[in-house]
Amino acid sequence: xxxxxxxxxxxxxxxxxxxxxxxxxxxxxxxxxxxxxxxxxxxxxxxxxxxxxxxxxxxxxxxxxxxxxxxxxxxxxxxxxxxxxxxxxxxxxxxxxxxxxxxxxxxxxxxxxxxxxxxxxxxxxxxxxxxxxxxxxxxxxxxxxxxxxxxxxxxxxxxxxxxxxxxxxxxxxxxxxxxxxxxxxxxxxxxxxxxxxxxxxxxxxxxxxxxxxxxxxxxxxxxxxxxxxxxxxxxxxxxxxxxxxxxxxxxxxxxxxxxxxxxxxxxxxxxxxxxxxxxxxxxxxxxxxxxxxxxxxxxxxxxxxxxxxxxxxxxxxxxxxxxxxxxxxxxxxxxxxxxxxxxxxxxxxxxxxxxxxxxxxxxxxxxxxxxxxxxxxxxxxxxxxxxxxxxxxxxxxxxxxxxxxxxxxxxxxxxxxxxxxxxxxxxxxxxxxxxxxxxxxxxxxxxxxxxxxxxxxxxxxxxxxxxxxxx
Numbered sequence: 001x002x003x004x005x006x007x008x009x010x011x012x013x014x015x016x017x018x019x020x021x022x023x024x025x026x027x028x029x030x031x032x033x034x035x036x037x038x039x040x041x042x043x044x045x046x047x048x049x050x051x052x053x054x055x056x057x058x059x060x061x062x063x064x065x066x067x068x069x070x071x072x073x074x075x076x077x078x079x080x081x082x083x084x085x086x087x088x089x090x091x092x093x094x095x096x097x098x099x100x101x102x103x104x105x106x107x108x109x110x111x112x113x114x115x116x117x118x119x120x121x122x123x124x125x126x127x128x129x130x131x132x133x134x135x136x137x138x139x140x141x142x143x144x145x146x147x148x149x150x151x152x153x154x155x156x157x158x159x160x161x162x163x164x165x166x167x168x169x170x171x172x173x174x175x176x177x178x179x180x181x182x183x184x185x186x187x188x189x190x191x192x193x194x195x196x197x198x199x200x201x202x203x204x205x206x207x208x209x210x211x212x213x214x215x216x217x218x219x220x221x222x223x224x225x226x227x228x229x230x231x232x233x234x235x236x237x238x239x240x241x242x243x244x245x246x247x248x249x250x251x252x253x254x255x256x257x258x259x260x261x262x263x264x265x266x267x268x269x270x271x272x273x274x275x276x277x278x279x280x281x282x283x284x285x286x287x288x289x290x291x292x293x294x295x296x297x298x299x300x301x302x303x304x305x306x307x308x309x310x311x312x313x314x315x316x317x318x319x320x321x322x323x324x325x326x327x328x329x330x331x332x333x334x335x336x337x338x339x340x341x342x343x344x345x346x347x348x349x350x351x352x353x354x355x356x357x358x359x360x361x362x363x364x365x366x367x368x369x370x371x372x373x374x375x376x377x378x379x380x381x382x383x384x385x386x387x388x389x390x391x392x393x394x395x396x397x398x399x400x401x402x403x404x405x406x407x408x409x410x411x412x413x414x415x416x417x418x419x420x421x422x423x424x425x426x427x428x429x430x431x432x433x434x435x436x437x438x439x440x441x442x443x444x445x446x447x448x449x450x451x452x453x454x455x456x457x458x459x460x461x462x463x464x465x466x467x468x469x470x471x
Contacts (some may be wrong), residue, residue, distance in 0.1 A: 001042040002466065003252045004205050011039065012256060019260055025182040029156055032260070036159040040125070043165075047123040050088055055158045057084045058133045062140045062147040074141060081137035089130045092122055097327035125165030127324060131291055133158055136172045138295060145173050153179040160262075162253040166246075166468045168267040169287040175262070183261035195437065195449060196255025202452040203248030204466065207417060210459045212241035215414045218405055219391065220381050227402040231394035233411050238381045239374050240418040242467060243272065246285070249466045270425035272373075275357075275366045277341040280373060292321050310346065315339035325380070330388055334379040341372060363426075370422065 001007045015035045019028055041048050061081040068074045090098075096118035103113045136154070139145040148154035157175045158164075185193065219226055219234025226234070250267035257264045267286050274280035281289040300313035315336065322335020357365060375392070382388035394402070406414075428436070437445065 001039065002464075003249065003256075004201055004209075004464070004466075007042070011035070012259075016259060020184075026152070028182075029152055029179060032161075033152065033156050033159060036156070036161040036164060039161040040159065040164060043124045044121065047121075050092075050123055050126065051129065051159060054085055054088065054129065054133050055155050057081060058137050058158075059147075059151055059154050062137050065137065065140045066147055078137060078141040081134065085130045085134050089126055092120055092126060094327045095120060128167050128169055129158060129164060131169050131288075132163075132171075135169075135291065135295065139172065148172065148176045149180070160257075162257040162260075162262075163264060166249050166253075166466055167285075167287055168250055168253065168264055169291050170264065174265065178262050185259055185261040189258050189261065192434065192437070193255040193258030195445075196251050196258065198255075198449055198452055198456075200248040200251030200253075200255060201456050203244040203251065205459050206452075206455045207421075208241045208244035208248060209464050211413055211417055212237045212244065215406055215410050216241050216381065218410075220383075220387065222405060224405070225390060225399040225402045226394050226405060227399055228394055228397060229411070230402070230404060230406050231391045233406055233414050235374050235378055235381075235391065235395065236418045237414045239272075239377050240414075240421050242377065242380070243268070243421065245467045249468065270428045272370050272422045273366055273425035273429040274369050274373075275362055276369055277338060277345050277372075280369060281338075281342075288321070288324075292317050296320060311343045314342050314346070318342065328383070330379045330382055330385060333385070333388070334376050337376045337379065341376075366426070 001011060015032070018031050018035075021028075023031070037048055037051075040051060058081050061077045064077045065074055068077060096115070099115035099118070103115050106113050136145075136147075136157075140147050148157070153176050154172070156179050157170065157172055160170075160175065163170050215234050215237035219230055220238070247268040254264045254266070265287060269283040269286065271280055271283035274283050297313050297317040300316055301309045302313055303310045316339075318335040318339030319332055320335070322331045322333070322338075325331045325334070375395075378392050378395075379388050382391060390399075393399070440448075
């Protein structure tokens with residue numbers, strides 16, 4: 001079930017009610033575990049077996065890592081976890097991609113190979129819970145953390161339904177300790193959590209699905225060439241859509257967890273006000289970027305072995321980060337562009353180390369960052385390189401004679417919403433949502449929440465899946 005559905009609202013109300021009952025802490029944790037399994041099984045019940053396999057393998061491997069004395073034994077248990085998790089991820093997510101690319105390569109040498117039809121369904125959330133469980137055994141292997149003391153706490157960490165299918169990507173050290181001691185949401189946590197849920201639903205249902213998706217789909221799903229205006233509007237619409245969709249999911253997830261008495265880290269910090277690409281990745285999908293930093297960039301050498309090694313580590317990390325998003329070379333190109341941006345930025349920072357931009361220069365650099373990020377979104381949204389190239393060249397003047405496909409009303413609505421998003425990010429750049437909401441008078445906040453709820457209801461959403469579910 002998806003967060004933006006009546007089924008989830010009924011499910012959440014039931015879970016919240018059970019969690020508030022005067023059961024002992026162990027019983028309430030079992031209730032949450034069972035509820036999380038039911039939440040996941042609502043998509044495809046058999047895939048819960050993969051979740052069990054990942055949970056049991058990593059729990060057992062981590063326990064053995066603590067007791068293993070020889071280095072070879074510790075490495076073997078760590079590799080068991082890595083192979084099991086990445087093996088499942090590779091088979092379900094990249095099996096067909098690898099077969100198709102193998103077919104393309106051998107055809108160059110005159111070998112005609114037609115890969116079998118791939119009827120395997122991608123298990124929802126496998127990329128997210130694979131990274132979460134991998135971080136557990138890797139942290140134990142690297143002696144950064146001790147394994148969980150109780151299997152129930154670890155199993156609940158893996159399956160906890162707010163973050164299970166699309167993050168935030170939690171670390172065991174962030175969530176397992178919260179399950180060890182009894183927790184109940186305070187009145188303030190419950191109120192703020194419900195506000196976050198409503199805000200996330202507004203971003204998803206009203207902004208992403210009702211308004212912004214239309215222009216993006218019209219431009220990127222058409223077979224015809226588009227002009228410069230349509231290409232830019234479609235790309236800007238997707239820029240706003242992907243933020244509202246994914247940040248909306250993360251906001252709901254954090255709010256739901258808070259209503260149950262648990263804290264989860266921010267996943268977005270107003271990324272369209274970023275100045276530079278390192279700043280962008282400190283603000284966009286924060287839990288993924290920190291995971292890639294700790295488990296890929298630093299092991300690849302980070303910035304400890306000279307400039308050339310640093311650039312290779314940056315590019316390798318972003319290429320793999322792009323591939324994590326989807327089994328398509330367009331995602332690799334998206335990651336490669338970000339790797340290139342980060343490398344160029346690092347080089348420029350070294351040359352202009354003493355430069356301190358003023359307010360106007362800071363804003364100009366921020367706008368440049370945002371526009372270049374929009375260029376990368378072309379490859380993220382387009383299904384093929386041909387389509388990406390068609391839209392990209394149109395953005396810079398090609399297809400001048402193409403017939404307009406977007407209405408004036410849709411263009412105006414898209415520009416207004418995207419401009420509002422960017423302006424809000426700049427205004428909130430050095431603020432937190434909680435600090436701002438605390439200063440809003442209760443009457444004004446209630447009216448704002450009521451208006452959001454009204455717009456969500458009249459939007460009559462069809463429960464469209466969140467974009468990141470496909471990853």
